[in-house]
Amino acid sequence: MDFKIKLAPSFERKSTFYLPNDSAVPAGLETTGLQKPDLSCFPYPLPSKKSEYTGELRVGPVRWLAASTGLTRYEPEAAFESDIIQYFSATRDLADNEVLALCPDGADGVWVRTKTAVTHIEMIKTGAREKAELLREESLRYVDRRGMLSERYLSVPRVLDSRVPYHHSDNDGGFTAAFALGEMFRYAVLRREKGVDAPETKQALAETLRHFDACMLLCYICGRGDGFVARTCQTRDEPIPDAGIFFRRQANGKAKCLVTTQSVEEGMAGVEVDCSHPIPERFRKPYTDLGYDDDDMIFKTDTSSDEITLHLVHLYFANEILVPDCPEIAPYIKETVSAIVGHIVDHGFRLCNCLGRSTTWAKWNEEYFNTPLGWPDGPLNCAEMLSYLLIASAVTGEVRWEKVYKELLERGYADTMLEHGSRYTVNAKIENVTVWEYIMYGDHMLATCAHWMLCLLEKDADLRALYEESYRQWRTSMAREHNACYDLTYLLSVPGAENEVDAEALAVWFRRTNLSNLTCSVRFEERHDVAVTTGKLGDKAITTLLPPDERSITKYDRNPFCDDPGSPHRLESCYTYTFAYWLGKYSGLIED
Amino acid sequence: MQDIYLIGNAHLDPVWLWRWQEGAAEVLQTFRSALDRLSEYDGFVFTCSSARYYRWVKELRPDMFEEIKRRVSEGRWVIVNGWSVQPDCNMPGAEGFARQGLYSQLFYHENFGVKCTTGYNVDSFGHSHALPQMLKNSGMDCYVMMRPSPEENPDIPKGAFIWRGSDGTEILTYRIQESYTANGKKSIDAAIERAVGLAEETGTPQMLFYGVGNHGGGPTKGDIEYLQKVNEEELGGRLKFSSPDEYFLRLAEARPDLPVWNDELQHHASGCYSATSLVKQLNRKTESELVNAEKWSTVAALDQPDGALRAASGGTADFAAAWDKVCFNHFHDIMCGCSFMEAYDDVRNTYGVALDVARNRQFAAFVKIASKIDTWIDGVGDTVNADRHYDGSRDFPRPMVVFNPLSFPVRVPVRVYHPSRRVTDEKGRDVIFQNVRSSRSNDSHLDTVFIAELPALGYRTFHLYWPEEESPAAGLPAPGPVCAGMTGGDPEDGSCYIENQNIRAVFETKTGTISSFVDKNTGAEYVGSKNIAVPTVIDDHDTDTWAHGVFTFHNVKGVMGCRGMQVVETGPARAVVRAEYRFGSSFLWQDFILSDGARTLRVKCKALWNDPFTVLKMAFPLEGSDAVSTYEIQNGFIKRPCSGTEEPALTWGDLTVSGSNGRRGLAVITDSKYSYDCPGTELRLTCLRNVIFADHFSNRPDALFNFTDEGLQRFEYGVCPHSGEAETSSVPAEALIFNNRPDTIPESFHKGCEPQSKSFISVSAPNVVLQAMKLCEDGSGDVILRLYETSGRAVKTAILCDAADCGFWADFAPNEVKTFRVDADGKAAETDFLEGIC
Missing domain, CATH: 2.60.40 (Immunoglobulin-like)
Structure with a gap:
């Protein structure tokens, strides 16, 4: 494939906030002197209404346009068309949107006085790789907890050092697995570039293994030994949210279900279960090194297919990339993959809790598919289950998995995959919504992982063609996100995909991702240069995709056309960028 | 056993073998009957489409309208098809479909508090691949159709399926298997048997449509009572008196895996794509003029920043009334040319009303916009305004404001009905122009054609200078890229050519066909072993107006013979070559026109057609491999196999082949036609079809009939060469330019706040x-x-x-x-x- 995403260094925005009387604020920042710009016949849509623009600062070819609703940067000769107009708004780029004064910073940025504060907006030329490292550093420093990464809250807005002990845990394991995948691809790239013995490579391996170990801990922490994977885990010193089912390990080899609203409703509060299956020493180290013991650990059990899918993909690539250099982890990988998939198969294609009941969102059987809730999920879950079996077969070499795979094919699992689009149409009719409102954006990542593995591992041409066709159905809703992860995996999976994927839109995604994942809000639907649509349920979405630094910072599971207000108290994991970037480098699709 | 949903309906053709007045009367009678049945039978549900019918009732029988409103609120009278009528579903333009939905759904919403969710065209003769998007945009996510029948296209799924449109939109669709008019015991028994059989075969519930139809009627007492009896005694309550709305909801709730159909739904009545050119031409013209008039009316109203004032300035009521006429004429038996002759008098009149609205509103908008332009020229304007009478000295320019309705800039020829000695643009620069023969013989009998570069949805002011004499010469040939001429030997057995910067066409004067057609930008020659633009006459004796059961028109009677060619004009603005043909009692004149810079060879046709049971096709054979034919549909295009089947299209059809120079093709653009075929590597435009009005299954007594396309026909087509595939070339833009010509008004000299362009x-x-x-x-x-x-x-x-x-x-x-x-x-x-x- 000749397809290449060429990523040249580009200006990245970085905002630092000051009080107006701060000594760092230049004296030249005055409220007078800005000319009202003449915007008649302006050749591009503007994020503010023309009448809202109050002043202009010209610095070389760049025009900074001040408005009562934010700041616009106009560079007519920008290297990339997508960068000609850039918009800066509160609270991510500015303290508030009423821009009162501007002055140049002597570099490529600008000082901005708004009503409540002063902001120094720097425009820093940064390469894609450099950005990957910066984001990674931020996540490892401020989001990471014992190798796990999801998100982190700050007690003081914007102050990353004020991160609080972890108190929210949902899909934690899945997001960590996604980060770990990025780390593995990073390691593989460094190994290829610098050699396995280079210090940087060795360090990358050590860091990768740290996150690998964190994921593996989730596979053992429950102590059941039957392949059940915990959704997340935490220490006794981290607060337990009232959201989900949590068990506290005890010294007597049992774990006790903690009281939460859900555990009470499900009759599980206080239940004790056996957790005597040992946790391998290397996976205990993340908490024993901090002075904790097994009975200081708490794990969450309402695991969903999200986690299972990401864990298995993670383990597949761990087997491919890490095992050749770290053969000692191979037995754990094989054992774990076999246990997880075996658990699912042996429990009638379900993930079952300690009481033998299915967890809510981890069912892959026809009984579930024949329910109103499960029917639209059927195509995706069939794809997942088939991909699990192919992964298990590839990792373990056990004959059993191929047999189960064939059995599911005969039961129509592959054929059901092709019903995705039509089932969405029918279900949207039942729910009286548009298909666009019906989409679960989190399913896009799962569909990506499942189809990626199916296309990668299935060798039969007819089946492969079916999987590609199914993938194309998903692309009708995924393509418009121009999400780098989705597009790159599609390119790697489906022949001819290079004719469908917009390389420039992909490049925009990488170029315009922020240098920090602090999820401050941006001015979104109110922008003058976007149209807003309102769904049958009253939800609003914009109808054009904004660049990543001008829209919400979220994980992959959110609609990029809707506003997620975010918060200056929340710092997201960088996996969305690092996974995509290093996968691109690993596969040769990205050229820096 | 799956449930069978009984749809009590009355298929009403407002016009067919009767005029609209009889159709309206039938609506009133049918609706009265339905209301009576609702009173007599609890549980009976009546379904009926078409906002036009409800408007008639509201206007003519307001008391009945109130009754219907009550029944609608009870859920026992179900309105389907959020459109004005059951239109032809191939030929209306995209904006025509948009207006079908807009005005009808608003009417339903305002009067009944409902919006239709089910589209319903049970008799329409085929359905464009664009329809799912049209329906969804009009608030409908389900669709009921019938034609083509399973015999005509067995590949379309039976019963319920998901129809995916050209843009990917998906809607639940139901295909009626046999008929929408089951009535009487025998017919109902057969319908039940079919429905039960299909329900068993597919595992999904089915619909059964009953009630007297075509000329109204609706469910009879006998039908209702018989269904009740059968339901109770034989089918255990599985028959449900219901509506399509309920059916689709229950179908969805059953969560079936339905087959997906990702194509158009064709063919039925292929002859209808071309029958009765009058209605086709008027429809294309009226849709286009209304759309453009609205654009300008809106632009003119935008000088009002206040919304209410803007609304008052650019009121929509008369446009809505005009579109109502157009939407009515979309009715399938009207649009398809298969109504009786008298109906087309009404059609002509109503399109005329709509055109009049368009032209009046557009003119008012032009005057308002132009009045603000600063047309003043110092030293000129004051002279003219002070002395407005011609004293023999007419040495001043006349401002002419030219309006381009398209959203992209164009460079096109513009005609004004006066001769000139000079034409300049707003900056005083000379513009290519030519005096050409006008349609009048009075005074100079000359018009001016000049080449105008016009901004997107914009205007530009030009100045035309009066000629020095009363009767100036009619444009002398000047050396330049635009020219035409005869070459070599006997004019009746030689050749003539016409060319501009982009195209050179050579004609064989003996046949009046093109023997060489070169795209000068690429050097590609489009003529191989066979000439192109061949006027071919097809024998159409063995079909009826619809061409029931006939899907190709290949029975060639002959080719029109050429009676001579001449060079009419030659540059600098344009060149014109004329050919005259005859076949039997019919005549054809074609003026081949190339303007400066044009990418399309325009052909202006006049036919005097007197041969019954004939079709005139213009043939364009190409040579190459991997032939693909592409046709415009609403908001896009469709690729079809080159099978020779008669195909519907909007403003262009195209044939593209592979050759030694890569992919290249010829598009044939039309201003008023909707029908093509493509047997192998020959694209043919169907120019006219001369068959008996409303000749149903050729059940003809011996009589003197009137024919659909007899007499004078005027139409235009264009030939546009391109590289690559049609849809990514200039063809879509060229077709828009062809069908949306600029308009011009004269202006006076005055100050103004707006620029001249x-x-x-x-x-x-x-x-x-x-x-x-x-x-x-x-x-x-x-x-x-x-x-x-x-x-x-x-x-x-x-x-x-x-x-x-x-x-x-x-x-x-x-x-x-x-x-x-x-x-x-x-x-x-x-x-x-x-x-x-x-």
Whole structure:
């Protein structure tokens, strides 16, 4: 494939906030002197209404346009068309949107006085790789907890050092697995570039293994030994949210279900279960090194297919990339993959809790598919289950998995995959919504992982063609996100995909991702240069995709056309960028 | 056993073998009957389509209308098909379908508090691949259709399926297997047997349509009572008196895995794509003129920043009334040319009303816009204004304001009905012009044609200078890229040519056909072993008006013989070569016209057609491999096999082949036709079809009949060469230019606040075009902008309209149409055909 995403260094925005009387604020920042710009016949849509623009600062070819609703940067000769107009708004780029004064910073940025504060907006030329490292550093420093990464809250807005002990845990394991995948691809790239013995490579391996170990801990922490994977885990010193089912390990080899609203409703509060299956020493180290013991650990059990899918993909690539250099982890990988998939198969294609009941969102059987809730999920879950079996077969070499795979094919699992689009149409009719409102954006990542593995591992041409066709159905809703992860995996999976994927839109995604994942809000639907649509349920979405630094910072599971207000108290994991970037480098699709 | 949903209906053709007045009377009688049945039988449910019928009832029998409203609120009278009529579903333009939905759904919403969710065209003769998107945009997510029958196209799924449209939109669809008019015991028994059989075969519930129809009637007492009896005694209550709305909901709730159909639904009555050229021509022209008049009316109203004042200035009521006429004439038996002759008198009149509205509103808008232009020229303006009478000295320019309705700049010939000695633009630069023969013989009998470069949805002011003498010479040939001439030997057995910068066409004078057609930009020759533009006459004796059961017109009677060719004009603005043909008692004149810079060879045709049971096709054989034929449909295009089947299309059809120089093709653009075929590597435009009016299954007594296309026919087509595939070439743009000519008004000299040239919209992506610009129907003064993607490629575009104070980005999927509503602040909201009103 000749397809290449060429990523040249580009200006990245970085905002630092000051009080107006701060000594760092230049004296030249005055409220007078800005000319009202003449915007008649302006050749591009503007994020503010023309009448809202109050002043202009010209610095070389760049025009900074001040408005009562934010700041616009106009560079007519920008290297990339997508960068000609850039918009800066509160609270991510500015303290508030009423821009009162501007002055140049002597570099490529600008000082901005708004009503409540002063902001120094720097425009820093940064390469894609450099950005990957910066984001990674931020996540490892401020989001990471014992190798796990999801998100982190700050007690003081914007102050990353004020991160609080972890108190929210949902899909934690899945997001960590996604980060770990990025780390593995990073390691593989460094190994290829610098050699396995280079210090940087060795360090990358050590860091990768740290996150690998964190994921593996989730596979053992429950102590059941039957392949059940915990959704997340935490220490006794981290607060337990009232959201989900949590068990506290005890010294007597049992774990006790903690009281939460859900555990009470499900009759599980206080239940004790056996957790005597040992946790391998290397996976205990993340908490024993901090002075904790097994009975200081708490794990969450309402695991969903999200986690299972990401864990298995993670383990597949761990087997491919890490095992050749770290053969000692191979037995754990094989054992774990076999246990997880075996658990699912042996429990009638379900993930079952300690009481033998299915967890809510981890069912892959026809009984579930024949329910109103499960029917639209059927195509995706069939794809997942088939991909699990192919992964298990590839990792373990056990004959059993191929047999189960064939059995599911005969039961129509592959054929059901092709019903995705039509089932969405029918279900949207039942729910009286548009298909666009019906989409679960989190399913896009799962569909990506499942189809990626199916296309990668299935060798039969007819089946492969079916999987590609199914993938194309998903692309009708995924393509418009121009999400780098989705597009790159599609390119790697489906022949001819290079004719469908917009390389420039992909490049925009990488170029315009922020240098920090602090999820401050941006001015979104109110922008003058976007149209807003309102769904049958009253939800609003914009109808054009904004660049990543001008829209919400979220994980992959959110609609990029809707506003997620975010918060200056929340710092997201960088996996969305690092996974995509290093996968691109690993596969040769990205050229820096 | 699956449930069978009984749909009590009355198929009403408002016009067919009767005029609309009889159709309206039938509506009143049928609705009375239905209301009576509702009173007599608890549980009976009546389903009926077409907002036009309900409007008639409201106007003519308001008391009955109130009864219907009550029954609708009870859920026992179900309104389906949020359109004005059951139209032909191939030939209306995209904006025509949008108006079907807009005005009808608003009517239903205002009068009944409902919006139709089920489209319903049980008799329409085939369905464009664009329809799912048209329906969804009109608030409908389900569809009932019948034609083509399983015998005509057995591949279309039986019963319920998912129909995926050209842009990917999916709707639940139900295909009626046999008939929508089961009535009487025998017919109902057969319908039940079919429905039960299909339910067992598919595992899904089915619908059964019963009631007397075509000329109204509806379910009879006997039908209802018989169904009740059968239901109770034989089918254990599995028959449900119901509606399509309920059926589709229950079907969805059963969560079946339905087959997906990703294509158009064709063919039935292929002869209807060409029968009765009058209605086709009037429809194309009227749709286009209404759309353009609305654009200008809206632009003119935008000088009012206040929404209410804007709404008052650019009122929508008369446009709505005009579109109502057009939408009525979309009715399948009208549009398809298969109604009886007298119906077309009404058709001509009603299109005339609509055209009159368009022209009056457009002119008013032009005058308003032009009145603000600063046309003043110092030393000229004051002289003219002070001395407005011609004293023999006419040495001053006349300002002419030319308006381009398209959303992209154009360079096109413009005609004004006066001769000139000079033409300049607003900066005083000379513009290529030519005096050409006018349609009159009075005075100089000359008009001016000049080449105008016009801004997107904008105007430009030109100045025409009077000629020095009363009867100036009619444009002398001048050396230049535009020319025509005869070459070598006997004019009746030699050749003549016409060429400009882009095209050179050589004609064989003996046959009047093109023996060489070269795209000068690529050097590609499009003529192989066979000449192109061959007027071919087809024998059509063995079909009826619809061409029931006939899907190809290949029985060639002969080729029209050429009676001579002549060079009529030759540069600098344009060249014209004329050929005259005869076949039997019929005559054809073709003026082949190439303007300076044109990419399309325009052919202006006049036919005097007197041969019954004939079809005239214009044939364009190409040579090459991997032939693909492409045709315009609403908001996009469709690829079809080169099978020779008669195919519906909008303004262009194309044949592209592979050759030594890569992919190249010829598009044939038309101003008034809707029918093509492509047998192998020969594309043919169907120019006229001369068959008996409303000749049903050829059950003809011996009589003197009137024929659909007899007599004088005027039409135009264009031949556009291109490289690559049609949809990504200049063809879509050329077709828009061909069908949307600029308009001109003279202006006086005056001061003004506007420049002499101005554009009112900018759309950055070349494959996104403005389809409509209007004021919102709710009187808010908000502006509606509707755009669509032409090339089948996803794109992001900037849309700028300073007059509406708006500028925004929009993503378009392939062949997607989007409607935006811009408020007084210039903020855009994406909506649909219903403008966010209901």
